[in-house]
Amino acid sequence: MLYSLISRHSTMALVAESQKSGNMLLFLLWHVVHLIISVLYIVREILRAIESYLITNGYVKTNTNLNLDRVKYLGIVVDSDEARNTSQVIELLEWLSAIGVKKVCLYDREGVLKKSKEVFMEKFGSAKIPNEKLVSGPLLSKKRMDFEFVSLSDGKELVAKAANLLFKKYYVDADSEKPFFTETHLTDALKTLGAVEPDPDLLLIYGPVRCHLGFPAWRLRYSEMVHMGPLKYKKYGLILKAIHRFTKVKQNYGS
Amino acid sequence: MEGERPSGVIGRLLGGVNRTMRRLLFTFMSSGPIPQHIAFIMDGNRRFAKKWKLEEGAGHKAGFLALMSVLKYCYEVGVKYVTVYAFSLDNFNRRPDEVQYVMDIMHEKIEGFLKELDMVNRYGVRVLFIGDLNRLDEPVRVAAEKAMEATAKNTKTYLLVCVAYTSSHEIPRAIYEACQEKSGLALALNQNGNNIDGIVNVEDVNDVIKVVDLEKHMYMGVVPDPDILVRSSGETRLSNFLLWQSTNCLLYSPKALWPEMGFWQVVWGILKYQRSYYYLEKKKKQA
8 A cells, every 4th residue: 555655646746747836845745735645545544444344243233234125236336457356356246245236237447347257157147057067055046146247338339329220210211200319219229239237226436536437327327426445455344334325315316 | 984994904804815825725736737627516505405494495595605606716726617517407307486496596697697797708707508408497598598698709717507407318419419410411422422312321321420429419518528526415426417428537525515615625626636637547548
C-alpha cells in the first residue's frame, strides 16, 4: 500500500508539474495536502478492515439476516487489470455464493472476465459437465450461481448495432412509417441482439476509483452503485454491509 | 442611518476577505488538474424542507440559492461546463401541484435571469436547456428559448440545465435523429442514380450508424463528457441522468442535502477528482 502511495504521488507530481502553476509554494502545499489525504485514506482502510472483521464475526448484529430478495440481480464492476487476477475474482464469487446471491452480472471493460468464462462456469455454474457422471449433492447445488459476462462492447457499440437494426426496419423502405423512437423500440432491438438480462439492482465497483467504467448505460437507470475499493483489498463484511444498506434504501423513481 | 453604514463597511470587508481566501484556495487547487465539466443531481430539496419543518416548496427555493453558490464556486475555480439535473421526465409523475410549483419557480428564475442579461453576458455564461422542452408549460418553454438565444454568443462558461430529461429518452431520440440524418444521405445517394426505386440496398445498411453518429445527436453532444458527477444527499444511484456520458466519470455522493451543498463539497469533489485523474485518463486513452 505504501508503494502505491509513493508511486501515485510521483505520478501526480509529474501531472501537476505539466500544469501551469503560478506559485511554487502553493504547488508544494498542494502536494502536501494530497499526501495528508492519502494517509487519511490509509487510516480509513484500516478502520474498514476492523469494521469488516466485526461484521464477519457477528459482533454487529444488524448486518446479518439479510433480506436477499431485494437484490434480485447483483452487478460487479471490476477494473480490468485487477480482473486478470482470477483467483481474487473466484474468492469474491465464493463469498457471494456463501451469502446466497444467485444471479450475478460480471463486468469489466476489456472483457478479461469473459475470457475466463469457463473457469467460473466450472466452479459455480450449472452442472453442464461433458461426461455422463453427474456430480450431485448439496455442495454443488449450494454453490450454483447464474452469470452474465459483460464488457465495453456490450455498451455503446451494442446500442449502435440496435440503431442499425432499427434503421433497417424502418428506413430502408422510403414510404414506410417512421415512428419517433422510444425506450420500447430500443429495448426490443436490444433483445433481438441478445441483451435480455434485467438491470442490476445493486452494482459493486471494485477498482481504485468510483466509476462504472462503461457498464451498459441503459441498464443503470436506478442501480445503486457502491464503491468497494480495489479488488485485492476486498472484505467480506463490507459486502454484507453494502447489501444491508441497499435493502434499506427507499427509491421514489422520480415521483 | 449612521448605525447602518459601519456595519455595511464591515460586511463588505468580511466579504472581501472571504473572496480573497477563496481565491487563494482555488489557486492552490489549480496546482493540480481542474475538471472541465461537473454535473450535479440536485437531490434532497424535499427532505431539507421536512428536516427544518419548512412549508412545502421552501426546499426548492433553498435549493435554488445553493445552486447559485455552487455555480459561483465552480466558475471561480475554473470549471468551464456545469450541468444540473433540474427536472426529470420521471418527476412528471409527482403530484400535479408540486410539478406546477417547480414549473413556476423555473419560470420565475428564468425571467429573473433574463432581467440580468448584461451581467450574465459580462461573465460570458452560455445557458442551454437540455431535454424534451415540448413537455414543459408554454411560458416556461418560451422563457427558456429566450434565455438560450440571448446567451448564444457567450463562450467563456456553459450552464446546461436538464429539464424534462432522462437518458432513457435521450438515447432512443439520438438513434431517431441519426436515422433521419442517414436516410437523408441515402436519399441523396439514390438521386445520383446509385440505386433503383429509391430503396436503399439492404446489404449496405449494416454499418450505417456508428457510435460517433449517436453521440453527435445526443442532447449532451454539444459539450464534452462530465469529469465528475455529483449527487447530493448521499444517494448512490444516477436516476437516469447522463448514463451514456458517465463512462469515465468520477461519481461523488456527498451526504449533504442539495440546499446544504456549497463550498466544501465543491472543494472536496475536485480534490477527489485530482486523486483519480491519472487512473481516469489512462482509462480514457484505452478506449
